[in-house]
Each structure stands twice: as C-alpha cells, then as structure tokens.
Amino acid sequence: xxxxxTGELDPQDSAASEIKSYAVGFVASLLLTVGxxxxxxxxxxxxxxxxxxxxAAVLQIVTHLRNFLHLSFAGGESxxxxxxxxxxxxxLAIMAGGTWYIMSDLAxxxx
Amino acid sequence: MSxxxxxxxxxxxxxxGEAHEQAESIVFGFWVFLMSDLIIFGILFASYASYxxxxxxAGGPGPKDLFxxxxxxxxxxxxLFGGIAYAGVSLALKYEQGRAKLIAWLLVCAVLGxxxxxxxxxxxxxxxxxxxxxxxxxxxSSYWTLVGLHxxxxxxxxxxxxxxxxxxxxxxxxxxxxxxxSMLGVFxxxxxxxxxxxxxxxxxxxxx
Numbered sequence: 001x002x003x004x005x006t007g008e009l010d011p012q013d014s015a016a017s018e019i020k021s022y023a024v025g026f027v028a029s030l031l032l033t034v035g036x037x038x039x040x041x042x043x044x045x046x047x048x049x050x051x052x053x054x055x056a057a058v059l060q061i062v063t064h065l066r067n068f069l070h071l072s073f074a075g076g077e078s079x080x081x082x083x084x085x086x087x088x089x090x091x092l093a094i095m096a097g098g099t100w101y102i103m104s105d106l107a108x109x110x111x
Numbered sequence: 112m113s114x115x116x117x118x119x120x121x122x123x124x125x126x127x128g129e130a131h132e133q134a135e136s137i138v139f140g141f142w143v144f145l146m147s148d149l150i151i152f153g154i155l156f157a158s159y160a161s162y163x164x165x166x167x168x169a170g171g172p173g174p175k176d177l178f179x180x181x182x183x184x185x186x187x188x189x190x191l192f193g194g195i196a197y198a199g200v201s202l203a204l205k206y207e208q209g210r211a212k213l214i215a216w217l218l219v220c221a222v223l224g225x226x227x228x229x230x231x232x233x234x235x236x237x238x239x240x241x242x243x244x245x246x247x248x249x250x251x252s253s254y255w256t257l258v259g260l261h262x263x264x265x266x267x268x269x270x271x272x273x274x275x276x277x278x279x280x281x282x283x284x285x286x287x288x289x290x291x292x293s294m295l296g297v298f299x300x301x302x303x304x305x306x307x308x309x310x311x312x313x314x315x316x317x318x319x
Binding site: 036053064 | 118120122139143146147149150153154156157158160161164166184187191194198202205206300301303307308310311312315316318319
C-alpha cells in the first residue's frame with residue numbers, strides 16, 4: 001500500500017485508478033493474443049513458435065489474475081484467499097504435470 | 112492492509128456497508144468452487160496434451176484437418192471483449208451509477224458471450240462433418256470434453272447474466288444482488304482466463 005489508509009477514500013480517485021488498471025490489462029491481453037497468433041503465422045522453427053505461444057499464454061494469465069480478477073501478492077486480501085489459490089495451483093501442478101510426464105514417458109517407450 | 116479489500120475481485124468497498132461485509136465470505140466460498148473447477152480444467156488439459164501424438168490420434172483426423180484458425184481468433188476476440196465489458200458492470204455497481212447502466216453493460220457481456228458460443232458451435236458442427244467426432248480417437252474425445260466443458264460454462268454464464276438482469280429489474284440493486292454480481296464477475300473473468308489456455312495450448316500449439 002503506497003497510500004496511507006486514512007479511512008476515507010476519494011471515490012473519484014479510486015475509480016480513475018481502477019479504470020486505468022482494467023485498461024492496462026485489456027491492452028496487454030490484446031497485444032499478447034495478437035502476438036501468439038502472429039507467432040503461429042510467422043516463419044519460425046516449430047520449437048520457437050511453441051515457446052513464444054506458451055510464454056504469451058503465461059503472461060496473459062498473469063495479466064488476467066492481476067488486472068481483471070484483482071488477485072495480488074502485495075497483500076490486501078486476507079491470507080486465506082491467497083493460500084487457497086496457491087494450494088490449488090500446487091495440487092494441479094502435481095496432478096496435471098504428473099499425468100503429462102507419465103503419459104509422455106509411456107508414449108516414448110512405445111515408439 | 113486496506114480495510115477496503117476483503118477478497119480477490121473488485122471489492123464493493125466500505126461505502127456499501129453490509130453488502131461489502133457479506134461479500135467477504137460468500138465470494139471466498141465462490142473462489143473455493145472456482146479452484147475445484149480449475150482442477151477439472153487442468154486435468155483435462157493434461158489429458159489433451161497426453162493424447163496429442165500420432166498414437167492418441169489413432170489414424171483419425173488431426174489438428175491441421177480440423178482447426179480453423181480464423182474462427183478461433185474471432186472467438187478469442189468475442190471472449191476478450193466480453194470479459195472486459197464486465198469491468199463496466201463492476202464499476203457501475205461499485206459507484207452506484209444506476210440500474211440502466213448496469214443492465215446495459217450486462218447485455219453487452221451476454222451478447223458478446225453469445226457471439227462466442229455461435230462460432231464455437233459452428234466449428235463443432237463443421238468438425239463433426241469432417242469426421243472429427245468424439246468417438247474417432249482419444250485425442251478428439253479429450254478435445255470435445257475440454258472445449259465443450261468451457262463452452263457449457265460460457266452458456267451457464269450467459270444464463271446467469273440474464274437471471275441477474277431480471278433480478279435487477281424486479282428487486283432492484285439490494286445487498287443480495289450486489290453480492291451475486293460480484294460472484295458473477297469473478298466467474299466471467301475466470302472463463303476468459305481458461306480460454307487463454309485453450310486457444311494457446313489446444314489450438315495454436317498443435318498447429319505450430
């Protein structure tokens with residue numbers, strides 16, 4: 001928090017900063033989406049295309065979480081909310097990552 | 112810590128008194144549901160990635176035969192603009208700009224969401240016509256389940272938006288409606304986030 005909490009918020013002030021936050025998120029999402037499609041159409045090796053598309057996706061997901069879902073690491077909301085999201089994501093990483101690893105390993109052995 | 116931020120999502124703020132307090136536990140509960148939804152989508156992404164090889168496609172039609180990149184770009188546009196339109200709803204709600212503005216923004220969200228669904232269904236029909244039915248291969252089963260589940264979520268979101276419009280028109284913007292609109296906002300933006308994963312990993316990566 002950069003501003004001291006005086007208990008009184010200027011509605012005009014916070015509305016302007018919220019609109020700005022949405023606008024920044026929107027422009028960033030638009031650029032990252034166009035970037036991902038451009039990477040596909042560009043004349044690049046497949047590996048580079050996949051890396052660029054994945055990087056754009058991760059950046060856009062972070063943008064959505066920050067600017068549209070208003071989730072922040074900087075504090076503000078109660079600890080439970082952040083813990084819930086982090087716990088779910090770590091469970092997902094184990095389950096989805098594990099599935100993908102085991103299945104691709106099996107596929108590799110079958111070729 | 113600001114008292115004004117009690118939960119993830121655009122908070123109603125202290126000026127809303129009771130509704131702002133209520134929203135803390137109710138929106139948190141809704142986040143618990145969304146995280147379980149995230150796990151389902153995540154596992155479906157993992158299945159899709161596992162089937163994305165010649166064995167998974169089992170001699171059936173592949174991504175290059177079935178995917179129409181222009182239609183995917185169009186659907187992405189509809190959903191991105193539909194998502195940002197909900198910012199209008201959230202801000203109109205927070206700063207009490209009146210029922211008409213709330214309903215107008217909700218309608219914009221619903222129309223853009225419907226545009227997305229129309230093109231998605233059109234794609235599904237075309238793909239089924241080319242032999243890309245769910246039974247054709249493991250890869251196609253996982254594709255239809257993942258993308259279909261997301262499409263079903265968007266349809267539910269549109270139904271929820273229409274329900275909220277009726278509630279705003281009949282009971283006005285009371286505390287219950289305010290909390291429900293806060294939950295709907297989190298849901299609608301979450302669907303947008305899942306679509307980022309779908310257009311990148313399901314459509315673009317296999318075509319690269």
